[in-house]
Amino acid sequence: MKALCYSRYGDRSVIHFREREPGDPGPGDVLVNVTAAAINPIDWKLREGQMKWIYPLKFPVTPGFDFCGTVAAIGKAVSNVRPGDRICGMSNRRAGAAMAEQCLCAAKAIALVPKGLSDEEAAGLPLAGLTALQGLRDRGQLHAGMRVMVTGASGGVGHLAVQVARRRGCRVAAVCGPDNREWVEGLGAEEVLNYREPDWLRRAGVFDLIYDAVGTIGFGRARPHLRTGGSYVTTLPGPAIWLDQFIRASIYRRRARTFLVKPSGVDLAELLRACKAAKLRIRVDRSYDWKNFAEAFAHSEGGHARGKVVLTLGAPDASRT
Template identity: 45%
Template sequence: MKAMQYTGYGDPSKIRPAEVPKPEPSPTQLLVKVAACSVNPIDWKLRNGSLRFLVPMRFPSIPGMDLVGEVVATGAKVAGFRPGDRVVACLGSRNAGSAAEFSVVDERSAALAPNTLNDHQAAALPLAGLTALQALRDRGRLREGGSVLVVGGSGGVGHYAVQIAKALGAKVIAVCSTANVSWVRELGADEVIDYTRTTEFGPAASFDLVFDTVGSTSFGHYEPLLKPDGIYVTTLPGIGLMLRALLLPLFSKKKIRAVMVKSKGRDLAFLAALAEQGRLRSVIDSVFPLAQLDAAHRRSQTGHARGKIVVDIHAAATGPS
């Protein structure tokens, strides 16, 4: 089968096409014919070696954690899926391999794909959607009537966070650049702040939760915005921030938490249900053919993607759309 592989640590030139054997599912796995996958920042951080001490890579390896596709075979112990099912899944950093014509997926990491999302939109959902859901609901304890500031509301994780927070019944304030203000408001944000025009994101003690998907500004900037028992959740925890998280309870009821996504099929099913209800959609920045996965990585590394970057497994190599 056709696949793309990392051949070593380094820049996107380390991504090369390859012919590899079709994987065989274990008793608890699905064999999926992949229609599309997506690119997330963790993909190129694994490739460039910046995460090598946390998640060491073995080369060559097939990248990609998100996928949508058709189940073509199931392991003997699989009970919840059957051949012909259209599924979405998040494979996890240690089991990546969706940038290929076929991939194996643990049954517990998959869910039926929502009919309201096409393949590109569905492929965009798993990792970013799970990150947003678990950050807001689990790490941030956001509940109906709560208030949340979403920093990076136009990004891959952020644009899902805006919609999920609204679905949870929260008041949502989103931060993004000028070009993205109108469409982030269309996603459901109650207020959108243009960070190019102001660094003031609200009065003191405004938010139950600050969800920072960007990580370019220190916690000290956001701490005054939190209510006395508010929670700051980040997708990009540094050593300094985690040390501060340990010390903060000594003099404050505020909390600092990091979100480390867990590949849970039941959470994907929750997101799929929101999509079926018309309460969650994917915004696609660009679509690349499989053979141009390196270009998709370069696009992601700019940090300016509006929504998600998708890779169409079967598209001709004619460039991004």
């Protein structure tokens, strides 16, 4: 089968098409015929070696955590899906492996895609949606009535986080640039804050929870805007937030947390039910035929995606193999 692949750290020029075997499904695995795969920042951060000290890669690597497709084969212990089912999921493999004609994934990390959701939308949902849900619910202890700030509200994680918080009865202040104001407002944000204005944070007020989906505020700046006992949750792990979490937060009687998203078919099914009920909308900024993967990665790496960037799997361009 054809797969996108790279064999050393570097920019997107290290990626090429290559013939690879997906492997046989283990007892708890499914083999998927992939129709669409989304790009997430983690895909290019891993490839650039930004995380190699804590998360070294074993080459060759096929990137991509998010996929939609149909089940080609199942392992002996799998009972939640059958061959032919249309599913999406977040790969539990070390660096993903979804940008391929076929990929293996744990059956417990997938869910059935409801009718009405396109392959591109379904591929765009898992990693970003799970990050929004797990970050708000588990780390942020989200509950109805909270006043919540979401940064990066026009990005893959943020636009879903705004909706998750709204759906759970919170009042949401969404932080985005001026060009995204209108559609972010349409996601249900009570208030939209323009992060390009110099003093936007000073005027933001006080929150029960600040969900820093792009990790640009930091606990130090967020702290004066948290009520006593309030939480700051960032999607960007690192020494600063660990120090905040274990030392500074308790001094200031606030909580500071970070986390790594975990594949979960149960959580994914919850998000898909919300999509089916039109309570959660996933925005695909742009989908690219996977032969144009370099352009698609460039778009994601530019840092200004509006929602998700997705690859659709047609025939790969022979000139790139």
